[in-house]
Amino acid sequence: MIYLDYASTTPIDPIIIKHLSSYFSNFANTSSLHQSGQKAKKILEKNRKNIAKFIKADPSEIIFTSSATESNNTVLKGIAFANKNKGNHIIISSIEHDCILNSADWLKTQGFKITKIPVDKFGRVNPSDVKKSITKKTILVSIMHANNEIGTIEPIEEIGKICCKLNIYFHTDASQTFGKIPINVKKMNIDLLTASSHKVYGPKGIALLYIKKGTNITPLLHGGGHENTLRSSTVNLPLVSAFAKTATIRHSELVSESQRLFKLRHHLIKNILKKIPNSHLNGHLKFSLPNIASFRFDNVEGESILLKLDQLGIAVSTGSACSSNNLKPSHVLLACGLKPSQTHGSIRISFGRWTTKKEINYLIKVLPKIIKDLRRLSPF
Amino acid sequence: MYSKKVLDHFQNPRNRGQIKNPDGIGKVGNIVCGDVMYLYIKIAKNKKNQPIIKDIKFQTLGCAAAIANSSIITELAKNKTVNQALKINKSTIVKSLGGLPPIKIHCSLLAIDAFAQAVYDYLSKSNQKIPEKLIKIHQRIEKEQSLNL
Numbered sequence: 307m308i309y310l311d312y313a314s315t316t317p318i319d320p321i322i323i324k325h326l327s328s329y330f331s332n333f334a335n336t337s338s339l340h341q342s343g344q345k346a347k348k349i350l351e352k353n354r355k356n357i358a359k360f361i362k363a364d365p366s367e368i369i370f371t372s373s374a375t376e377s378n379n380t381v382l383k384g385i386a387f388a389n390k391n392k393g394n395h396i397i398i399s400s401i402e403h404d405c406i407l408n409s410a411d412w413l414k415t416q417g418f419k420i421t422k423i424p425v426d427k428f429g430r431v432n433p434s435d436v437k438k439s440i441t442k443k444t445i446l447v448s449i450m451h452a453n454n455e456i457g458t459i460e461p462i463e464e465i466g467k468i469c470c471k472l473n474i475y476f477h478t479d480a481s482q483t484f485g486k487i488p489i490n491v492k493k494m495n496i497d498l499l500t501a502s503s504h505k506v507y508g509p510k511g512i513a514l515l516y517i518k519k520g521t522n523i524t525p526l527l528h529g530g531g532h533e534n535t536l537r538s539s540t541v542n543l544p545l546v547s548a549f550a551k552t553a554t555i556r557h558s559e560l561v562s563e564s565q566r567l568f569k570l571r572h573h574l575i576k577n578i579l580k581k582i583p584n585s586h587l588n589g590h591l592k593f594s595l596p597n598i599a600s601f602r603f604d605n606v607e608g609e610s611i612l613l614k615l616d617q618l619g620i621a622v623s624t625g626s627a628c629s630s631n632n633l634k635p636s637h638v639l640l641a642c643g644l645k646p647s648q649t650h651g652s653i654r655i656s657f658g659r660w661t662t663k664k665e666i667n668y669l670i671k672v673l674p675k676i677i678k679d680l681r682r683l684s685p686f
Numbered sequence: 687m688y689s690k691k692v693l694d695h696f697q698n699p700r701n702r703g704q705i706k707n708p709d710g711i712g713k714v715g716n717i718v719c720g721d722v723m724y725l726y727i728k729i730a731k732n733k734k735n736q737p738i739i740k741d742i743k744f745q746t747l748g749c750a751a752a753i754a755n756s757s758i759i760t761e762l763a764k765n766k767t768v769n770q771a772l773k774i775n776k777s778t779i780v781k782s783l784g785g786l787p788p789i790k791i792h793c794s795l796l797a798i799d800a801f802a803q804a805v806y807d808y809l810s811k812s813n814q815k816i817p818e819k820l821i822k823i824h825q826r827i828e829k830e831q832s833l834n835l
Contacts, residue, residue, distance in 0.1 A: 372800075473824065582810060605747055606747070607720065607721070607747060607748050607749050607752075609749040609750055609751055610696070610748070610750055610753065613688075613693070613696060613750050614697075617697065635720070646720060647720055649720075650720035683702055683745065683746060683747075684697065684722075684745060684746065684747035685713075685723075685724040685745035685746070686721060686722075686747060
């Protein structure tokens, strides 16, 4: 199989798999006072320290959660409820992941007001739109670092500056960027940040949330007071160890890997747009993750392309969601100004650590014929 | 998520393309999913002098389910009398395809609509009496399509 769906999840790094059984042998509860418990606690804190430095945070500012979805839910609900005496207004972008959008929708039912900032045709938020939307009641701005469907990178440093000046909490969902492009929470004025292990060759079920010291936030899970009382649950040390290890490997090769992937992406885009008539790139050529390229083909449907590629052993994803359990056009592509009929012909190619140029060339070789065949079937 | 039969019809669609000088054309579209389906029919008479679907072809822009539904309805309708073919319903199609995911059932309704429209077109072009059922379907589709614009 040629796996080109790294943005949905990544294969686990073989080095991590090799270490997993040793990670699982440290089974003790990190809250226990006996020697095994204290040893586990020590490993936990070492991992926390390790991972914190990759985003230039203090170790005490990192809590581990079960998923990016949990981290994002914690931010939206936790900031909203802890700060409702200050205001009830939250700003997000219109292209956030469903876990932000649906948390925000739920908060609406609890009396909070949500503003969704539009994006331009490349999927970029304009920081001045954020500034204009801020009111006296605004308590949180949450804008993703890069979009998962089209790869566009958002100007979060500028947005962070605006929020910092006005003393409003700024959160960014860095699920797609952590371990792929540099993050500096201090320089970028980020108060809260979400990152996940399974997007960077680690196991599923483990993620992190960076919460700047002094941030007023209510936990989602109440219990034994783990993770500085912000996330009760016995700490999943084996997965934390795996997450920290993969983060270390990713950051040791971050520059070389992102340069390699950017070249691959450029090669792919250049060839697809050249070889397939009436094809378009969704997203931005430059302000983009190095490993996501979303394409749109006129008069073809994305799911049909996906299944034809699947038959040839190439795994991709549709840009539009007309695939499994949702027929609605992609909210991201609609936000970029496309008509519903235009959004349906999109596919997302996302690659990573083990993608080779040979694999990309195979895709470039077979895709034009698939599009041609499907267009022959179409009345247009 | 798709049955083997659906994937087979998707990979190897039967009766695809256009018919030159068709006796009827049915054009339908679904804004929800973005699928568009054109069905072409050619009519002949059998020994009992009943009109039959001599030839039927389709052109579809849509997901795998839309393509498979188009393909199977051409297979089911071909060589049947027009009256027999009009009896093809959702459950016939879904059964013939070995099942469909619930969210894709509407694609089979689209195929049935396209066929009904093609027969309506044939009957009206040849100045024949159009059954009440077909008139109702036609009016509903016209209304839906004007809303889509």
